[in-house]
Amino acid sequence: MLPWFAPLSGRFDEVVFESTVLKDNPLHDPFERPLWIYLPPGYDDEPERRYPSVYMIQGLTGQLDMWRNRSAFRKNFPELADELFARKEAPPCIIVWVDCWTSYGGSQFVDSPATGKYHTYLCDEIVPWVDTHYRTLPARDHRGIAGKSSGGYGSMITPMLRPDLWGGLATHAGDALFETCYLPDFRQSVRTLRSRYDGSIDKFWQSFQSRVAFTQSGDEGPMNDLCMAACYSADPDGTIHLPYDTSTGELIPEIWERWLAWDPVRMAPKHAASLRTMKAIYIDAGNRDQYFLDLGATAFYNELKRIGVKDIFFELFDGTHSSIEYRYPVSLKYLAERLTP
Incomplete structure (x- = not known):
């Protein structure tokens, strides 16, 4: 591989989104946020075609530009995602990278009087804007959300809170089983x-x-x-x-x-009916995760099975919490296959 960023087969639109709900947030964090929209190969050549969408959200202390960081001798996730679609190993998707950073390091993608309305920002501002400006399939069965760590946490709870918007989720070592x-x-x-x-x-x-x-x-x-x-x-x-x-x-x-009350394992029974209608649920974690999030992943999986959710991908792989970007294309492929009509 080349040790620097190579031209992509798809393309990125990088915009600055001015949020209404984040204005006057308690921490005085920016209400103008970077937003990346990845358009897969062929998007510009087929103006009538519509695509499922997958929203990527970041872990604690993560900022949007960190997605382009790379580990030694490895490609970063934007490159891996583009490669997945360029090789036609998964149905093409629009990928939306959303920034929900706060001065405390993150928002857990919830509305809080101490940080701001980041759940509302994601669900009621970003999603409608993307559906208006890009050729998405604007229905919950064709929209997914994915992330690692705190991003994995957000990917678990956001579809439970807004089942009208989200038909698929992927959580990599998401915060769960709080004890x-x-x-x-x-x-x-x-x-x-x-x-x-x-x-x-x-x-x-x-x-x-x-x-x-x-x-x-x-x-x-x-x-x-x-x-x-x-x-x-x-x-x-x-x-x-x-x-x-x-x-x-x-x-x-x-x-x-x-x-x-915010633990995904404990939230799941209250949202059993909507979870049973999900088109795709992907759960994984390293079996040597430093924060023991493999235990939370297992508990969340077990709870989903207990409440009658079918067809869940679950894996504990040999690894830790660190440098697991190579797992993201696995979940992206899983979501793309199940969110595509």
């Missing part, structure tokens, strides 16, 4: 907050903003906890509540329950 992926790390967060910030998440945040990010050991835990609390357990006025006592790590039951 295994979040709770164990609270202990180290408490020690970091206690030793450096007098047990105050606000003091941590002030310090984090004043220096180069992640330059002190232990930053990752409090940063993750702050972001998740902003998404899962913020009051209507934007006040953020951590689910544990910052001096001991003891769980605060009423706050932890608010987190658990």
